[in-house]
Amino acid sequence: MKCRKGISTVVGVMFAIIALLSIVSYITYSMNTLDKFNQSILVTNQENMDRANEIFSVEKVSLNNNKFNITVQNNGNLPISINRLWIENITHTSDWTFKYDINHVVAPAEMVYNIGQNIPLSALESQSYKIKLVTERGNTKEFSVNSANFAPLNIQLLAVPSTVPSGFTAGLIMLVTNNGSETLINLTPQLPSKIDGDAQCTLGPVSPPSYDTLPPGGTAVFKWDLTVSGRAPDFCTYKAELQNPYPGNFAQAKVTLKTIKITATDFATHAGVLSINYTSFRWSQGGDWNYGWQVPKGADTVFSLDLNNNNFTGTIYLSKTTTLVFYPVTSSQQATFYIVQNVTSVPPPPTISPPYTCPPLNDYCVSVPANGTHTLYFAAKVAGGNAVGQFSAETQYTGFLIVFGKYSESEAGPGSQYGQNIPYIGLTVS
Amino acid sequence: MRIGNNPCNRFSSRYHRRRGLATIVTSAIMLSAVGIMGTTAVSWSNSNLVTHQEILSKSISDKTNKITEFITIENVWAGQDTMIPPPNKFLNVTLTNTGNIGLTVTEIKIDGITSKVTPITDGELVPGRSYSTIIYYEWNTNDVLNVYVTTQRDSIFRTQVFAE
Numbered sequence: 114m115k116c117r118k119g120i121s122t123v124v125g126v127m128f129a130i131i132a133l134l135s136i137v138s139y140i141t142y143s144m145n146t147l148d149k150f151n152q153s154i155l156v157t158n159q160e161n162m163d164r165a166n167e168i169f170s171v172e173k174v175s176l177n178n179n180k181f182n183i184t185v186q187n188n189g190n191l192p193i194s195i196n197r198l199w200i201e202n203i204t205h206t207s208d209w210t211f212k213y214d215i216n217h218v219v220a221p222a223e224m225v226y227n228i229g230q231n232i233p234l235s236a237l238e239s240q241s242y243k244i245k246l247v248t249e250r251g252n253t254k255e256f257s258v259n260s261a262n263f264a265p266l267n268i269q270l271l272a273v274p275s276t277v278p279s280g281f282t283a284g285l286i287m288l289v290t291n292n293g294s295e296t297l298i299n300l301t302p303q304l305p306s307k308i309d310g311d312a313q314c315t316l317g318p319v320s321p322p323s324y325d326t327l328p329p330g331g332t333a334v335f336k337w338d339l340t341v342s343g344r345a346p347d348f349c350t351y352k353a354e355l356q357n358p359y360p361g362n363f364a365q366a367k368v369t370l371k372t373i374k375i376t377a378t379d380f381a382t383h384a385g386v387l388s389i390n391y392t393s394f395r396w397s398q399g400g401d402w403n404y405g406w407q408v409p410k411g412a413d414t415v416f417s418l419d420l421n422n423n424n425f426t427g428t429i430y431l432s433k434t435t436t437l438v439f440y441p442v443t444s445s446q447q448a449t450f451y452i453v454q455n456v457t458s459v460p461p462p463p464t465i466s467p468p469y470t471c472p473p474l475n476d477y478c479v480s481v482p483a484n485g486t487h488t489l490y491f492a493a494k495v496a497g498g499n500a501v502g503q504f505s506a507e508t509q510y511t512g513f514l515i516v517f518g519k520y521s522e523s524e525a526g527p528g529s530q531y532g533q534n535i536p537y538i539g540l541t542v543s
Numbered sequence: 544m545r546i547g548n549n550p551c552n553r554f555s556s557r558y559h560r561r562r563g564l565a566t567i568v569t570s571a572i573m574l575s576a577v578g579i580m581g582t583t584a585v586s587w588s589n590s591n592l593v594t595h596q597e598i599l600s601k602s603i604s605d606k607t608n609k610i611t612e613f614i615t616i617e618n619v620w621a622g623q624d625t626m627i628p629p630p631n632k633f634l635n636v637t638l639t640n641t642g643n644i645g646l647t648v649t650e651i652k653i654d655g656i657t658s659k660v661t662p663i664t665d666g667e668l669v670p671g672r673s674y675s676t677i678i679y680y681e682w683n684t685n686d687v688l689n690v691y692v693t694t695q696r697d698s699i700f701r702t703q704v705f706a707e
Contacts, residue, residue: 124574128581132588139592146596146603153607156643160613197639199618203707210620210635249671251615251641 164250167193171246172224174258174298175325179236181229181258185246187219194218197247198229203257204240238299239357257295258326261355261362267292270305270353270364272339276371279342283368285316287335287353289327297327302335305353312347312370315340345370386424387481387516387533393419393488394538399461410542413501415456415463415492420516422481427520429531430477433469434517437491439510439540446506450491451498454478462501469497477524504542512538609696613642616702617673619690621682630681634706637675638692640668647695653680654689655706666694682706 168189175182181200187193195217201210213232219225228246236242241259267290277283285305291297301323307314317338324333341349347370354363395402398412408414416437422429435452453465471478475497481487494502504510513536521528617637624631634653640646648666653659661678668674682688686706693699 120570120574121577124577124581128585131581131585135585135589135592139596142596143599146599150603150607153611157610160643197617199620201620210618210622212618212637245618247615247617247639249641251613251617251639253615253617 160250163191164252166191167248167250167252169193169195169219169246169248169252169254171254171256171296173326174244174256174296176236176238176299177230180232181234181236181242181244182226183228183244183246184224184226185217185219185228185254186224187221190221192218192220193252194249195225195228195246196249197245198232199243199245199247200229200232200234200236201243201245202240203243204263241295258298259293259295261297261300262357262359263295263297264293265359265362266290266297266355268354268362268364270351270366272351272366272368275367276369277341278372279344279370280340282338282340285337285339285351285353285366285368287337287364289333289335289355291327291329291331291333294329296329298325300324300327300333301356303354303356303358305337305351307349308352308365309350310348310367312341312343312349312368314342314349314351314368316351339368341368341370343370345372386422386531387429387535388421388423389514389535390419390421390486391537393417396540397456397458397463399458399463402458406540408504408540408542410504410507413462413492413503414450415453415458415465415490415501416450417456417488417490418514419486420481420489420514421486422483424520425484427529428480428482428522429518429520430480430524430528431489432517432519433476433478433496434515435489436496436515437512437538438515439504439512439538441506441508441510441542443508444506448502448504448510449494450502451493451496452479453490453492456490456492456501463492465492465499465501468493468499471524474525477519477521480524504540507543508541510540510542511536512540514538605696608644609698611642611644612646612694612696612698613640614646614648614668614692614694614698614700615639615641616690616692616700619688619702619704621704621706630679632681633677633679634682634688634690634704635675635677636690636692637673638668639673640670643670645669646698648674648692649695650693651676651678652691652693653678654691655680655682655686657681 166189169185169187171183172186173184185195196215198213198215199210211234215228217225217228239262241257241263243257245253245255247253269288271286273284273286287302289300302319305316319335319337327333348367350365350367352363352365395404396408396414396416397403398409398414402417431452433452437450439448453469454467457464457466469478479487479489492501494500513534515534517532519528519530617639620635622633622635624633636651638648646668648663648668650663651661659680663676666674684707688704688706689701690704691699691701
């Protein structure tokens with residue numbers, strides 16, 4: 114029986130081997146096929162990842178010789194190939210769209226320039242375009258370049274400072290904010306026009322002259338120096354707009370002249386604790402008070418001026434030795450006029466009433482309150498006297514006020530003595 | 544050791560003579576039957592395996608091709624043909640095959656206020672090639688339009704555009 118079973122075994126083994134080989138080959142084939150599929154999935158995934166990792170941005174758009182000049186930055190880590198440029202004119206009534214095949218390869222972190230310089234399209238600054246760049250992997254970057262007349266912009270015109278002393282320079286600043294969603298190109302301001310005001314205003318050159326592009330949300334700043342002169346409160350009102358503007362899209366600013374004012378504290382620091390209002394200086398030889406600088410000689414003369422106490426905390430009581438002194442420029446005959454409480458100028462000649470006498474000290478009769486002003490009169494030939502002084506020499510006089518006093522709570526009370534010379538008074542006696 | 548008593552001794556002439564023919568016939572029949580059955584089984588199983596291989600191959604190939612094909616809807620711009628009376632508004636759709644294999648665009652569907660399906664008969668695209676077509680569609684300014692592109696492999700690519 115063993116000899117019969119040998120053939121069956123051989124035959125069975127052969128069939129088993131055939132079946133096994135078939136199965137193995139099927140499994141091998143299946144595995145290979147699945148491996149290929151797996152590879153294709155990996156390749157597709159890699160391509161999708163590459164496509165997603167392709168990052169680029171439009172850095173600059175300008176028009177050079179009526180040709181677009183687009184600069185693109187590759188912000189990703191893969192080289193990109195920009196191979197299509199679409200340009201749509203959105204200003205033109207027929208709304209044309211052109212497609213151009215281009216070939217610009219940009220390495221990672223590099224920039225490519227002059228895209229659009231070689232296409233047969235002549236673009237106009239006065240029109241708006243929608244541009245789309247397409248990469249070889251199918252990514253697109255769409256943006257618009259508009260002229261300023263495409264839509265109203267947020268324009269502000271600021272005068273900094275808005276009030277200036279005559280002869281000083283203010284800054285006229287024009288802020289243009291792109292409040293749209295598309296890039297603006299070639300923003301150039303017009304020279305601001307003066308539309309109102311009597312002040313003499315002179316504009317300097319603008320800086321910078323223009324902006325090539327202004328991305329959405331960006332702000333362009335243009336500045337002019339504006340020199341203003343005249344009398345306060347004259348002013349200049351300027352109107353600024355862009356070249357080729359959207360109708361009615363402008364801004365205004367006003368620069369007003371002002372008189373220089375120094376606070377009392379600053380004045381006390383820079384000009385003294387006491388100061389006089391030079392415009393209040395006046396004299397009389399009876400009758401009207403005169404503000405001029407020509408005084409006749411040989412007549413009783415009284416003076417008046419306002420004295421400011423720039424001390425914020427203390428009242429100053431003036432001594433009877435407070436004097437208005439005039440020195441002649443060509444002789445030695447000085448003229449001295451001591452302080453009096455008041456004068457009477459009508460009828461002429463002027464008289465002292467009362468003199469600088471007051472109980473209990475017969476001194477410190479007049480006070481100037483803290484941070485206040487008081488009108489003083491000068492007339493007496495001697496301190497506390499009744500006789501009115503006069504000029505005897507015909508010449509020019511330089512005058513100054515010598516103030517003696519004390520900061521005190523009262524006329525008779527103790528206090529801190531204070532003396533000051535206040536110059537810059539001039540007269541001509543003829 | 545007696546050689547003549549061994550029933551398997553091929554040199555035993557008596558045993559050989561008695562059972563030789565039947566054994567041969569029976570063995571032949573059995574062998575044939577086993578052979579036929581084995582061959583049939585192996586053939587059947589091989590056929591099955593080949594069929595499965597083909598199915599698997601086609602399925603894998605279809606799926607590979609489907610996942611490999613990729614279309615970029617490169618640009619869609621809205622226009623109006625003033626040379627003809629209304630309705631004369633249209634969309635110019637440009638597609639680019641940015642995948643690695645050829646594909647065939649079979650239809651483009653515009654879905655906005657109204658929906659319009661346009662069959663494409665000349666949409667064979669080799670890799671890297673573009674295809675543009677004009678689809679007449681009455682758009683309104685600032686309409687949001689969905690554009691669907693269907694390929695022969697039933698892949699659908701979609702984008703959204705503003706009509707302006």
